[in-house]
Amino acid sequence: MRLSAKGEYGVRAMISLTLEESGGPVPLRNIAEKEGISEQFLEQIFLELRRAELIKSVRGPRGGYLLARNSAEISIGEIVEALEGPIAPVDCLAQEGSGRNRCEHVRKCLSIDVWIKLRDAVKGLLDGISLADLCFGEKAEKTTAMV
Amino acid sequence: MRLSAKGEYGVRAMISLTLEESGGPVPLRNIAEKEGISEQFLEQIFLELRRAELIKSVRGPRGGYLLARNSAEISIGEIVEALEGPIAPVDCLAQEGSGRNRCEHVRKCLSIDVWIKLRDAVKGLLDGISLADLCFGEKAEKTTAMV
DNA sequence: GATTAACCCTACTAATTCAGTAGACTATAT
DNA sequence: ATATAGTCTACTGAATTAGTAGGGTTAATC
Ligand code: FES
Ligand code: FES
Numbered sequence: 010m011r012l013s014a015k016g017e018y019g020v021r022a023m024i025s026l027t028l029e030e031s032g033g034p035v036p037l038r039n040i041a042e043k044e045g046i047s048e049q050f051l052e053q054i055f056l057e058l059r060r061a062e063l064i065k066s067v068r069g070p071r072g073g074y075l076l077a078r079n080s081a082e083i084s085i086g087e088i089v090e091a092l093e094g095p096i097a098p099v100d101c102l103a104q105e106g107s108g109r110n111r112c113e114h115v116r117k118c119l120s121i122d123v124w125i126k127l128r129d130a131v132k133g134l135l136d137g138i139s140l141a142d143l144c145f146g147e148k149a150e151k152t153t154a155m156v
Numbered sequence: 157m158r159l160s161a162k163g164e165y166g167v168r169a170m171i172s173l174t175l176e177e178s179g180g181p182v183p184l185r186n187i188a189e190k191e192g193i194s195e196q197f198l199e200q201i202f203l204e205l206r207r208a209e210l211i212k213s214v215r216g217p218r219g220g221y222l223l224a225r226n227s228a229e230i231s232i233g234e235i236v237e238a239l240e241g242p243i244a245p246v247d248c249l250a251q252e253g254s255g256r257n258r259c260e261h262v263r264k265c266l267s268i269d270v271w272i273k274l275r276d277a278v279k280g281l282l283d284g285i286s287l288a289d290l291c292f293g294e295k296a297e298k299t300t301a302m303v
Numbered sequence: 304g305a306t307t308a309a310c311c312c313t314a315c316t317a318a319t320t321c322a323g324t325a326g327a328c329t330a331t332a333t
Numbered sequence: 334a335t336a337t338a339g340t341c342t343a344c345t346g347a348a349t350t351a352g353t354a355g356g357g358t359t360a361a362t363c
Contacts, residue, residue, distance in 0.1 A: 010157065010159065010236070010240060010243050010244070010245065010278065011244065011245060011246065011247070011250075012157065012245045012246055013349090013350065013351085014350075014351060014352095015350085015351080017246050017267075020267045020270070021265070021267050024266050024267055034309090036308080036309065036310090037309080037310075038308095038309085047351085047352060047353085049352070049353060049354080050351070050352055050353085052310080052311085052312090053312095053351095053352090055310090056310090056311070056312075059310095059311095066309090066310060066311085067309085067310080067360095068308095068309060068310050068311085068358075068359045068360065069307095069308070069309060069310080069358095069359050069360030069361055070307065070308040070309060070359095070360070070361045070362070071308075071309080071360090071361065071362095072308075072309045072310065072359085072360080072361090073309070073310085074310085085270050089157070093157060096157050097157070097158065098157065098158060098159045099158065099159055099164050100158070103158075118168070119171050119290045119291060120164075120167045120168050120171055120290065122290060123167070123232050123282070123285050123290060124159075126281060126285070127278065127281055127282065130277050130278070130281050131157065131274065131277070131278065134273060134274055134277050135270070135274065138270050138273070143266045143267065143269060143270060144266060160320090160321070160322085161321075161322060161323095162321085162322085181338095183337085183338065183339090184338080184339075185338085194322085194323060194324085196323070196324060196325080197322065197323055197324085199339080199340085199341095200322095200323090200341095202339090203339090203340070203341075206339095206340095213338090213339060213340085214331095214338085214339080215329075215330045215331065215337090215338060215339045215340085216329095216330055216331030216332055216336095216337065216338060216339080217331065217332045217333075217336065217337040217338065218331090218332065218333095218337080218338085219330085219331075219332090219337075219338050219339065220338075220339085221339085304363100305362105305363090306361100306362085306363080307360100307361090307362085307363105308359100308360090308361085308362100309358105309359085309360090309361100310357105310358080310359080310360105311356105311357070311358070311359095312355105312356090312357075312358100313354105313355095313356095313357100314353100314354085314355090315352105315353080315354075315355100316351100316352085316353075316354095317350100317351090317352085317353095318349105318350080318351080318352095319348105319349085319350070319351090320347105320348085320349075320350085321346105321347080321348075321349085322345100322346090322347080322348090323344105323345085323346085323347100324343100324344080324345075324346100325342100325343085325344075325345095326341105326342095326343090326344100327340105327341090327342095328339105328340075328341080328342105329338100329339080329340070329341100330337100330338085330339080330340095331336100331337085331338090331339105332335105332336090332337085332338105333334100333335090333336090333337100
């Protein structure tokens with residue numbers, strides 16, 4: 010149940026970008042340095058984020074990256090899914106349309122219920138938190154409690 | 157954010173065991189066959205589950221495995237943690253006591269907040285579902301809703 | 304119009320983790 | 334005694350991950 014480095018770096022980098030982009034495009038180098046991430050590795054990450062249309066790029070000198078939308082409109086869930094594929098604790102749930110469901114072969118699978126709940130909880134939580142929430146304080150600060 | 161085969165098989169096998177153990181110890185071979193899991197691989201899994209004191213073993217002929225506690229007292233969270241280590245989306249959160257916190261090195265890390273929430277949500281959900289819930293129907297069937 | 308700062312993109316590689324096997328040992332019911 | 338079933342460690346092959354290398358393209362500026 011661990012995120013890969015790509016997902017972790019991606020979220021960190023997007024936060025960094027959120028904090029700096031107000032002054033125009035931010036070069037990847039800046040972010041890589043601030044976050045202590047290899048420039049070339051981060052480049053790959055940003056390539057995927059751009060293809061997922063979460064960021065825009067500007068080429069040439071004084072170029073760099075910008076958020077594709079307002080930071081309040083970009084959720085952590087989107088970032089994670091762009092970099093790690095669909096949020097799903099087991100394969101059966103990942104390719105939802107495709108009918109590739111091991112659960113059916115083996116016997117009526119009782120564990121699928123818990124994985125569905127888990128997926129919905131994780132997705133719900135991550136989709137409900139935006140970059141703005143993390144960077145500029147949350148609407149409701151009190152969501153952590155009660156565990 | 158995917159479970160490993162160990163975790164997935166472990167949960168499936170524990171469910172299988174719950175359903176069969178009423179008639180005395182269940183040999184590993186039975187479960188492996190029913191679930192379509194390699195016997196030797198499942199053996200390793202059960203070794204870890206026994207060490208985590210989630211199951212008991214009986215050796216010799218007519219031996220096998222039994223739940224160490226009542227099925228209502230064993231949560232899915234315990235099974236997953238026994239097999240996959242602490243539930244934590246990022247390393248920083250895994251070794252909580254040990255002070256090995258990358259977050260501090262780099263800069264005040266804003267993403268840690270979301271990972272803490274995520275961990276608490278996942279842990280809360282998985283710790284709140286028991287084998288009995290999955291096998292014999294849940295107390296409150298309506299827990300899925302609202303996402 | 305040359306230079307240079309930036310992004311674009313694919314392919315490769317080293318390291319690690321994962322999934323599964325092998326095989327030798329121990330306990331116990333019959 | 335023998336067969337059945339768990340115990341345990343070490344090994345291996347495959348897959349994934351993390352990171353590198355290096356050759357593009359675009360556009361601002363001098
Ligand atoms: S085999 Fe897919 S979750 Fe049961
Ligand atoms: S570096 Fe650990 S979550 Fe920020």
